[in-house]
Amino acid sequence: MQLSAEQIRQFHEEGWLFLPETFSPEEIAVLRAEAEAIYAADRPEIWREKSGAPRTAFAAHTYNEAFRLLGAHPRLVRPVEQIFGESLYMHQFKINAKAAFTGDVWQWHQDYGTWARDDGMPEPRAMNISVFLDEVMPINGPLMLIPRSQQHGTLDAGHDLSTTSYPLWTLDEATVTKLVQEGGIVSPTGKPGGVLLFHGNLVHGSAPNITPYPRKIVYLTLNAVSNHIRRPTRPEWIAHQDFTPIEPVADDALLDYARRWKQAAE
Template sequence: MKLTAEQLEHFHKEGYIFIPEAFTAEEIEVLREAAKDVFEPEREEIWREKSGVPRTAFACHTYNKACEILGKHPRLVEPVAQAFEEPVYMHQFKINAKAAFAGDVWQWHQDFVTWHNDDGMPEPRAMNIAVFLDDVLPINGPLMLVPRSHESGAIDAGHDTETTAYPLWTLDNDTVARLVEQGGIVAPTGKAGGLLMFHGNLVHGSAGNITPYPRKIVYLTLSAVSNAITKPTRAEYIAHTDFTPIEALPDDALVQYARSRSQEPAAATA
């Protein structure tokens, strides 16, 4: 999938683009089933809130077939490669979950600061591209973005290891207030299947979820191949060191996988 000239212009100016319902209901259903399977077992790659509910499942593309397919999907890989004008590799794959009633906050931050400080990423030539697995509503902790904040470059941040179960390089309130005064705040919402792509230096965060409506989003962090990390300090399942360019699969790969599964014979019962 290629972005239009207007979409590319919006991305470079505002720091993000949102494409509603970029994935079909059939595709989302197979990804929802995959997320259910991913979060069910206890694994070191699954990080939990302080309350015990799942927060993030890392690297599930390495052991779940639907996630593996999504990690090579042209609707995700091609727009990022187009923006960087070169092939991309997978820096990180994760599913972020905001559980009903218990999903915690993500503090205001820029992703590149973490990638640079913790992984040795040279330049902000990496970004997140995300797929909504649930309906993202104004009330269930949508991701909030500060438009045009990417133009400020990498901003000094403090390492917060206390607020949530996930250590993060976060911005102070005065900095966020200044950037919001300049660019405002947007919170892309929509049905499951929406696609969000945003610059590695775009300031963003999300509030907790105290509603009965869960909110799961798959994030692919894709980096230009020329921008490979140099000093990783985090586990391989968080910051990958395989810099092989991703070769995109056919656009209908998820649909074909879903239909092949539906044709599998049911398991015999005793």
């Protein structure tokens, strides 16, 4: 899959790009089922809310075949290669669960702020590319983005260790207010299978989910190989230290797996 010149222009200007229904219902069905099975497991890679509900599951592509195929899928890898102009490796892979009724807040932050401070990533030549596993609606804690905020570079942040179960480098209210006055807030929503790309310095966050509708999203953090991390402080399953370039699988690899999975379940 290749991005058009207009899509690349939008990404560089606004800092984000949404590609609706990039994956089929068959592909998403197996990913959703596998995600639920992972959340039910007792593994160190699975972080939970203070309530005990799943918050995020790291590195599923290293032990689950469906997510391995997703992590090397050309519909995700090729557009980022196109933007960065070089090969990529997987810096981080996570399945975020904004559980029904109990999904907690993600405070306002920039992803690159964490990658630089905690992992020693030299430049913001990495980005998150996300896949909606559930329908993302205005009411169930969608991601909120501040357009064009990436143009301000890496902002000062404080290390919040107490608001949620997950430590995060967060921005203060005055900074967020100023950025919102300049760029507003957008919340990309859509059906399962939608794909969202956003710049590593784009300011974003999400509110708690108090609805009966879960909101699971897979995030691949794809980093330019030349920009590999230099000073990792976090476990390898959070910030990967294998900088081997990703070799994309065939475009129908996940669909073939989903069909075999469905047949086995019947």
